Amino acid sequence: MAANPVPDHVPPEMVRDFSLFTSPGMAPTPNGDPHAAVACVHAGPPIFYSPCNTRDGRGTWVITRATDQRRVLQDAESFSSHRSIFASALGEKWPMIPLELDPPAHGVFRSLLNPLLSPKRVTELEPAIRERAIMLIKRIAASGTSCDVMKDFAFPFAVNIFLRFLGLPDHRLDTFVGWAKDLLHGDDVRRPAAARTIVAFIDELAAMRCKEPVDDFMTFIVQTQVEGRQLTDEEVRGIGVLIFVAGLDTVAAAIGFDLAYLARNLKDQELLRSEPDRIALAAEELLRAYPTVQITRVATKDIDFEGAPIRKGDYVSCATMIANRDPAEFESPNTVDLAREGNRHAAFGYGPHRCLGSHLARREIVIGLEEWLARIPAFRIKKGTAPINYGGHVFGIENLILDWS
Numbered sequence: 001m002a003a004n005p006v007p008d009h010v011p012p013e014m015v016r017d018f019s020l021f022t023s024p025g026m027a028p029t030p031n032g033d034p035h036a037a038v039a040c041v042h043a044g045p046p047i048f049y050s051p052c053n054t055r056d057g058r059g060t061w062v063i064t065r066a067t068d069q070r071r072v073l074q075d076a077e078s079f080s081s082h083r084s085i086f087a088s089a090l091g092e093k094w095p096m097i098p099l100e101l102d103p104p105a106h107g108v109f110r111s112l113l114n115p116l117l118s119p120k121r122v123t124e125l126e127p128a129i130r131e132r133a134i135m136l137i138k139r140i141a142a143s144g145t146s147c148d149v150m151k152d153f154a155f156p157f158a159v160n161i162f163l164r165f166l167g168l169p170d171h172r173l174d175t176f177v178g179w180a181k182d183l184l185h186g187d188d189v190r191r192p193a194a195a196r197t198i199v200a201f202i203d204e205l206a207a208m209r210c211k212e213p214v215d216d217f218m219t220f221i222v223q224t225q226v227e228g229r230q231l232t233d234e235e236v237r238g239i240g241v242l243i244f245v246a247g248l249d250t251v252a253a254a255i256g257f258d259l260a261y262l263a264r265n266l267k268d269q270e271l272l273r274s275e276p277d278r279i280a281l282a283a284e285e286l287l288r289a290y291p292t293v294q295i296t297r298v299a300t301k302d303i304d305f306e307g308a309p310i311r312k313g314d315y316v317s318c319a320t321m322i323a324n325r326d327p328a329e330f331e332s333p334n335t336v337d338l339a340r341e342g343n344r345h346a347a348f349g350y351g352p353h354r355c356l357g358s359h360l361a362r363r364e365i366v367i368g369l370e371e372w373l374a375r376i377p378a379f380r381i382k383k384g385t386a387p388i389n390y391g392g393h394v395f396g397i398e399n400l401i402l403d404w405s
């Protein structure tokens with residue numbers, strides 16, 4: 001990726017060529033380790049400017065200390081979430097809700113949505129999540145001694161939970177997996193086409209639920225009120241689209257990184273298989289070591305931050321993978337310790353936008369690992385194959401072929 005111009009206000013000594021997209025290990029690489037590649041930033045300054053750390057024509061400031069990231073993410077008045085990432089791919093301008101709203105509007109929608117993804121609601125969904133995990137894994141076990149975990153398990157599992165959550169039947173699973181893949185990993189033609197299809201689908205579903213209400217998420221959204229009024233079509237769309245994009249790649253990638261780690265570390269794999277009570281704590285450590293989201297904010301005013309002259313409109317990156325490997329925050333941050341206690345990791349972000357789906361995500365990951373380890377014997381990366389890891393806005397993994405022959 002070519003570097004973007006460095007704005008005049010950025011002092012040359014604050015520019016680094018480190019990027020979560022293009023630094024070694026960040027571009028799709030067989031057996032690459034984009035999480036380990038971030039370790040070099042902690043030895044440097046608390047903030048630097050990278051001209052190639054973005055996709056849309058501008059570089060970003062990169063915050064390298066977990067404690068400073070928390071300051072940025074807590075301060076929505078100075079660092080805004082107001083962007084239209086999804087809509088701009090379609091040449092439109094509407095926010096994904098609540099992700100791309102700032103207070104006070106953010107709080108209004110967040111309070112509306114909180115109960116729908118509360119621990120209680122997730123507990124109700126749990127039997128369906130487990131049933132789906134078992135079904136997919138049994139199918140894999142019955143069909144041989146090897147599989148592509150991302151294609152055969154992680155993606156269909158995450159998409160299926162999304163369908164259940166929206167109250168939709170399973171038979172459209174493959175269609176949705178296709179849309180999600182095109183949206184997240186398609187080229188310049190497939191990505192906007194998938195975005196358009198998803199918007200049309202959400203609009204259509206909302207119209208259907210308006211006409212014929214049932215007991216599901218979308219019916220609640222079209223019937224509910226905020227500040228004494230019903231939601232506009234654009235607000236309904238902004239919520240539906242966010243629920244679609246927020247929980248697919250993230251959960252699938254987390255399961256992929258976890259199983260890749262266990263495939264390479266047979267002792268830990270055996271420990272969790274023989275003592276499944278350890279899985280929930282282990283999953284937290286794997287979320288710490290292999291988080292997936294690079295959070296970005298836009299400065300709303302000129303700010304001097306740790307000596308950096310951030311100007312209104314500048315992008316500021318708070319990468320969870322940088323926070324989670326900060327040695328000031330975690331002892332031996334590059335070592336995976338499945339029994340790590342007091343694990344205050346940043347995988348789900350921080351501040352008002354902290355992940356709304358974290359309870360659901362955690363249950364999906366833990367149940368996925370529990371059922372996988374209960375049904376698949378000792379597994380490794382298949383000889384002659386290499387999983388492809390990559391950095392970016394959302395870190396991911398492809399071609400994870402496991403073998404238990």
Ligand code: HEM
Pocket residue numbers: 081097098099100110242243246247248250251254291292293295296320346347348349350352353354355356357358360361
């Ligand atoms: C391992 C899986 C997941 C990870 C690592 C993750 C991570 C994150 C992070 C870091 C944020 C904060 C973004 C920001 O501050 O700009 C976020 C926000 C959000 N996530 Fe997740 N997420 C995951 C799964 C899910 C799931 C399953 C759902 C829902 C179905 C979900 C729904 C949301 C929503 C709605 C927001 C916006 C919250 C707000 O703006 O108030 N996430 N997520």
